[in-house]
Amino acid sequence: MENEVQIKLFFLIGTLAMVFLALGIILMSVIYKSRVDRLNRKKSESLLNASLNSEKRERQRIASDLHDGLSGDLSAVKNFIALLNNKEEDYSKKEILQEVSTVLTHALSNVQNISYNLMPPLLESYGLVPTLKSYFDRIKKSNNITIKQHYFSDVIEIPSSEAYEIYRIVQELTTNMIKHGNSQQISISITLDQNTLLFEITDDGISFDFNEKLQSSLGMGLKNISSRIKHIDAKLIQQPISIGNKFQIILNSDNYVKSSNNR
Known part of the structure; x- marks a missing residue:
């Protein structure tokens, strides 16, 4: 009888030991997987940051080359053509x-637009709001579209890297709205609530589900938006509306400053 009790106790202790061993192995596996996932996330974030920073530098280089190089060459050729035209007396040759x-005028204008789109010169010198105003002025000139703008201030002091991504x-959003959504009206507003910046972009074009399109799209536009949102640690929310699309970009920081003279 005593032997049976000892045997049962032995099996019980053995079973408990095996259970604890199994739980220990599972726990170690979970911790290991968590660490691997964390390292992979850090690696992905590092690669994303490096990729976006590299893209920005390349855009700056190409924009500078276009503005200082090709644009200058086209202007020089245009001036030579003007001189020849003034001296030429043959009417057919003047034509x-x-x-x-x-x-050449059209080519020069196209080069300047490409250079501007690659890296808007106002962004570093004057900030986000003047750059957005200039961008939408260009959009209105080249498209039959109404654009409404509201900014709580003309001066929004955020890091240039974040301003660039915004x-x-x-x-990307407005290009998609115009090109694929056939929008006739776009509204953009920037408001400040304590330390939170809210960017709101609305259009009256064809509705689409951002997350659904992000998964199925072969293009880079929506993927670039998603990557940039992650890069600046912001949130992109699509609000349901009856007609068109409404997107909110939420950016948190303790360092945003608004100019009291431009409220």
Whole structure:
């Protein structure tokens, strides 16, 4: 009888030991997986930051090359054509020179627009709001579209890296609204609530589900938006509306400053 009790006790202790061993192995596996996932997230964030920073530097380089190089060359050629046109007396040749000058004017304008879109020069010098106003002025000139803007201040002092990403997100969203959504009206507003900046972009075009399109899209536009949102630790929320689309970008910081003279 005593032997049976000892045997049962032995099996009980053995079973408990095996259970604790199994739980220990599971716990170690969970901790290991958590650490691996954390390292992978840090690696992904590092790669994302490096990729976006590299893209910004490359955009700056190409924009500078276009503005200082090709744009200057086209302007010089246009001036030479103007000189030849003034000296030419043959009417048929003057017509040809005038046509060449017109083509050069269009080419110069296209190069300047490309350079501006790659890296808007106002962003570093004047900040986000003047850059957005300039961008939407260009949009209105090249598209038959109404754009409504509201900014709580003309001066929003945020780090230039965050201002750049916000500008690119707004650019991607509005380009998508115009190109794919056939929007006729776009509204943008920036408001400040304590230390939270709220960017709101609304259009009256074709509705779409951002997250659904993000998963199925082969293009880079929506993926770039998602990457930039993560890069600046912001939130992108799509609010349901009856017509069109409404997006909110929420950016938190303790360092935002508004100018009391521009409320």
